[in-house]
Amino acid sequence: MNILVINSGSSSLKYQLFKMPEKAPICSGLVERIGIEGSFIKHTVYANSEKHSIEEAGFIANHGEALKQVLALLTQGEYAVITSPDDVAAVGHRVVHGGEHFSGPTIITDEVKQQIKKLFSLAPLHNPVNYKCIEVAEQTFVNAKQIAVFDTAFHQTIPEQAYHYAIPESYYKEHGIRVYGFHGTSHKYVSEQAINWLNKKDSKIISIHLGNGCSITAIKNGKSIDTSMGFGPLSGLMMGTRSGDIDPSVIFHLMEHSGYTLEQLSTLVNKQSGLLGVGGSSDMRDIRKMVNEGNAAAVLALKLYTYRIKKFIGAYAAILNGIDAIIFTAGVGENDSNMREAVCSELNYLGIELDPAQNTGYNGELKEINTADSKVKILVIPTNEEYEIAHQCFRLIG
Structure with missing residues (x-):
């Protein structure tokens, strides 16, 4: 099963294509300095114990433009890794803020997209670009399942004395104002590696x-x-x-x-x-x-x-x-x-x-x-x- 993962940060976009359940990716890439002078893309394909890298430089104004260039690298040229968008069964999107609505990976629907949009103000550097990448991926990988994985999910175990703010309880109950935490996917992954290392x-x-x-x-x-x-x-x-x-x-x-x-x-x-x-x-x-x-x-x-x-x-x-x-x-x-x-x-x-x-x-x-x-x-x-x-x-x- 081919799963394309899109991880968009505030000024970067990382991606990897996996043939699950294999851990090693088929290809990976990084777009850096989005919206900043000196933008570039590095795209690497792994095949037969070898890797082939392509680097392209040139100003990239926003994440939508970055993702379109990435998709072209996946499907075109000597090192294309898929023949058509239908080769991808699912696109996994890192979404920064899920509020209290989402505590695990979620198939993206119109309702889910509306919830992500409602949280734009809470993650103004990330949720809008995450949303934009979802829209571009929906238009390109029409038959793939679009799935959101939220940064906030790992932190749902934080106890109330840590996630409550010292303001009246009504603000939490009526407005959901609390600590949510972010980078949860990263913290979860590296901490599991550390636990294994420490035994x-x-x-x-x-x-x-x-x-x-x-x-x-x-x-x-x-x-x-x-x-x-x-x-x-x-x-x-x-x-x-x-x-x-x-x-x-x-x-x-x-x-x-x-x-x-x-x-x-x-x-x-x-x-x-x-x-x-x-x-x-x-x-x-x-x-x-x-x-x-x-x-x-x-x-x-x-x-x-x-x-x-x-x-x-x-x-x-x-x-x-x-x-x-x-x-x-x-x-x-x-x-x-x-x-x-x-x-x-x-x-x-x-x-x-x-x-x-x-x-x-x-x-x-x-x-x-x-x-x-x-x-x-x-x-x-x-x-x-x-x-x-x-x-x-x-x-x-x-």
Whole structure:
């Protein structure tokens, strides 16, 4: 059964085609810097123990345009992997916000699409692009089942003392205002890999997902018990363009004294803040380059970014009552050894001791980067949200 997985982030689109139940994909690809200068696509086909890669550069304005180019790569040229759209039985879509409506993979209907649209305001960088990709896929893979896998599903195990806000209960009951959490598919996948590596089901794990969007989750015995993102994917850690935690008084102040509209404020904290707002770029690679050039704003951005991660590690160590392992995953977490070293520095009181030699030369596989006598395992685990989505889709319809 061929299942195409589409995982659209705020400025990226990852995809993989699986012949389930095989774990290895037939092909995979990545579209990066969508809406940013320097956009490119890397498409890789795996066949007969060989891989064939195609790279295309050129500005890609939005996710709809990106997906159309991806679909052309799947069906055209020397390395086409399907002869027609009918070769795909299901398309699995990562959808960021499912509210309390969805706690598992769901076949997409008009009603489901309306629910996704209703949640646009809660995930303004993601749900709209997820929805756009669903529409494009429906028009292309007419006979395939379209299935949504929600980022919020893994966090449905968070206890009420963690998901409730300290506001009147009526706001939860009548408006559904609570912590939902995000990046659940990623946290679920990497934590399961860590549990297998530790060979310890009764484990205490902190999973740190650092990409354009960033979140950190406390996982006890395989279940999420707290996470940094909340009602929407804005709170918690500093991110590529999102502010992370900010005192609500700042919002009130700008409305009252500077005449900001709600739309302007949403744009400010979702699209103009984070690494972009402080350091001048939403891409960590650009920030690193500017730091090496002595750019003071970029240096400050890195300090803020690291500081917030360390704060959450301390908080989650407290609610877990100890740590067996911390996980670094996603684009920055997997590829930025300097960031991992900075985050783990001066955390020896928690038993976290990173080995600088092990921290270098990461090859894309699960790797332990702690010292031999570190009480806490420090793991770099490549997230595989696409396979996790394909697996959930296959279980749903297979």
